[in-house]
Amino acid sequence: MNPLMEVASAIQLAVAPAFLLTAIGATLTVMTNRLARIIDRFRVLNEGRAKLSNDDLLELNMLRLRAKWTHWAIALTTLSALLTCIVIASIFIGTEIQFNFDQFIAFLFIGAMSALIFGLISFTREVTLSKNVVKQ
Structure with missing residues (x-):
């Protein structure tokens, strides 16, 4: 095969992972936005730390837990x-x-998919924690 055909073949092989990368980037945007909202709420509650109610303290602990799961995601x-x-x-x-x-x-791709799976599981856990707070 001539060099140009080899490069064209490589480009074809790289297209699917490139689209995957785009989707991962969009997912990361959602995750970082959620983390920013968690941090903002944490700061608001933390400003009046001396006069926090028990409910506020519980919310602070929940925000810490949510931030941890979002960080892992x-x-x-x-x-x-x-x-x-x-x-x-x-x-x-x-x-x-x-x-x-x-x-x-193949090893790298399996690693990438495994990391993505566990990242999405972590994100789902954070969303569940958030939903449970609203439910209460």
């Missing part, structure tokens, strides 16, 4: 994005140096 989803970037780079590097990175790419 962001960290794991970011790891997924980084691994996806390495997958894309590996596709092109393997094409350029004529080296078979198939197993390495």
Whole structure:
């Protein structure tokens, strides 16, 4: 195969992970916005710390817990994005140096999907905690 065809083939292989990267980026935006809202509410409650009611103290503890789950969701989803970037780079590097990175790419992609799964589970946990507060 000529070099131009090899690069074209690599581009075709990299398209799906590139779309995945776009979706991960949008998901990260949602997660960081939720974290920002949690932090804002925490700051509002913390300003009047001396006169907090028991309900406010419970809310502060819940906000801490939600922030922890959101942080894990962001960290794991970011790891997924980084691994996806390495997958894309590996596709092109393997094409350029004529080296078979198939197993390495498969391992990275499995890692990216695993990190994304656990990131989404963490995010779902945070949303559930948030919903339970409203329910009470």
